[in-house]
Amino acid sequence: MAFDLSHLNPEQRDAASHFEGPLLVLAGAGSGKTRVLTTRIAWLVEEMGVDPGSILALTFTNKAAGEMRDRVRKSLGREPTGMWIGTFHSIGVRILRRDAQRLGYSPGFSVYDADDADGLTKRIIRDTLQLDPKKWTPRSVHGAISSAKNELTGPDAYAERALDPFEKVVAQVYPLYQKALRDANAFDFDDLLVKPVQLFRDNPHVLRRYAGRFRFVLVDEYQDTNRAQYVFLRQMAEEHRNLFVVGDDDQSIYGWRGADIRNILDFEKDFPDARVVKLEQNYRSTQTILEAANRVIEQNVHRKGKTLRTDHVGGERITLVEAADEADESQWIAEEIRGRLADSPSLALRNFVVLYRTNSQSRSVEEALRRERMAYRVIGGTRFYERREVKDALAYLRLVANPAADEAFLRIVNVPRRGIGDTTVTRLAEHAAARGIPLLAAAEQAAAIDGIRGGAAKALPELAALIRKYAALASTGGMRLDVLLRELVMESGLVDALRAEGDEGKDRIENLEELVNGAAEVQRRLEEEDPELMMEMEAAGEDESARPLDVFLGHVALVADIDQHDPQADAVSMMTLHNAKGLEFPFVFIAGLEDGLFPLTRAYDEPADLEEERRLFYVGVTRAERKLYLTHAKRRRRGAQFMDSTPSPFLESVPQDLTEARRTARVLERSAYSQPWKSSGAYTTRRERLFGGSPSWKAPASTASRGGGGDDETYQVDYSDSQDLPSMRKGSRVRHPSFGAGTVMELTGHGSEVKAAIEFDNVGRKTVVLKYANLEPEWE
DNA sequence: TCAACTGCTCTTTTT
């Protein structure tokens, strides 16, 4: 019986049943490219009798990899045993786990995250090179190194090309940085892409092993590949040439991290025997939405050029919303969702998504949804593993897995406090550097190091002994991973220290419990021999192999969404536009369509950047199946200051006959009476009542000439951002999250920098910056 | 020498 391809249209079928040779699928948004990818995999296995173990499928996010694996499993009706499906980074880890010894690493290596990498860069700039880390910020230096690595430019080649002073500094740091990583038995994110390429280049027989095994290579979101990824693919496919890539140049939004749009534009040049299939039929959106999307992307010059078609006709108009400020905008969105739900009982919260350019925009939307008592989940933003206590616990664990991981050691050496300060650490680092040993090893000898005395001389060997003890436990495999982690956070004193922090510490302890649950999950999957995880256990080395601990840490480093594991939950989704790629929702709100925010101001410097912002907008528009809302606010707080905003120029490219314009009640009211100080809205009104009404302080006259004028400034503080900066006056009773209840004694400053001197009932007088203090009215 | 405190700066997007 022939494999059934009847669920595909002719172009899709053409692509999915392509057997050998390079193929580029130029797939528009919503054209079913994921379906084509998974169908091709199933077709190869079922119809052509290809061994699943010879298929390698690469994606950019873990989410996409997980979905692809699920779909393949479903369409095969069984586990695709031996097939490798994963992100470029996770595949890199797998390869390195097996073959890192050839690069001088051991399989228990660490993966340094961005913080670790910045920290290491900083130490090199400050301590080794004795340069000023303020002048040469670790972030930008590491960014330059990262870019160089992604272009496969090594330290020597970089140094030859370094011209300006900044590049000269980078050229000094770069080789030291690479050496420090190797000494720490650690890879950074970029290494996970670059090191396999080096490995293959220097060991042709290793490449032959992989290329010989994976006869079919598939890549999703090919437009996002950078130079290193491109070379990796070329290495893998050079001989068999079965490279199947799917992408959309119009959705290239990762230029800033090295994605090279030329990889897709020049695919036919690079692979002259390549076939190209275009998928221009869109199955996702209404005609209205699609027409708008086409108009938007037409404005870009650098593109292959596709025009999406749909069989859907008509569709609801796109709603453009003008709001007074971000709180008003968020409130409007929340109420619109409520209204939609009330109109159609078949709709659920999960049918709605709010998209924005920057993570910080999520806050006001969250507040509005909370107020309306609607469930929501925020994708991205402050991730679980980025939380302080989680990073601390993981640092302990990483040190246990890899005693050479100096960044982990530095993180926890005085957490919880054990009386080890900067001076002690510096002495320790000097000792370690002189002997070429890791910090942890130096800590064992602390008592013998000049200048380390007293408490530190005792605490350091104790810490080292603790780590050694758990390292031994991890190696024998006698203790379950989750049990090990639990005991480690207890015995290290981490939990006790958090307990002493009070309410906030309680939340943090809960997060640690969550982490222990994550460890238990990995342990369980390994015990059940989950094929996906088992693959990482089979390291190539004979004497050393990966342990559950290594597998867990590898996952934590690469999998961002340990804490948002519930795709079925009925909740409104919120995420950045970058995170939205590949997803679809019936109802989509794109918030913050203001000049300077979206597109960001800095994008105006480079035409290419502006085109990338426009592609980002295009990605957002094409997420919508049924209805699209584009909202903007006339005024928004950005960082420490307020900005009057004009609508995004992107809105001009959306044809008027496809849209309807709306204004929030607050905007209407204000323009009707033109009395901006008479702000309305239930929430503000409640605040006004609570705080006794009229504003009781003014911007000092001296600031009146700044920005929009003095009146404006006062108005901003008192009303328009009342949710962030409650209106108050001398004598108001307030509650501070850590200081408790108190009475406002004095108000100084202006604009967003208003400070309040507060006499707290328990802790006395403190001065707080209103913007950050998170004060609540005290209910009495 | 260290912990606690003050004051200052910072906020694009992500593996």
Place this chain on the structure above:
DNA sequence: GAGCAGTTGA
């Protein structure tokens, strides 16, 4: 609010 540098008191 967080991270960091600089200061102060113990």
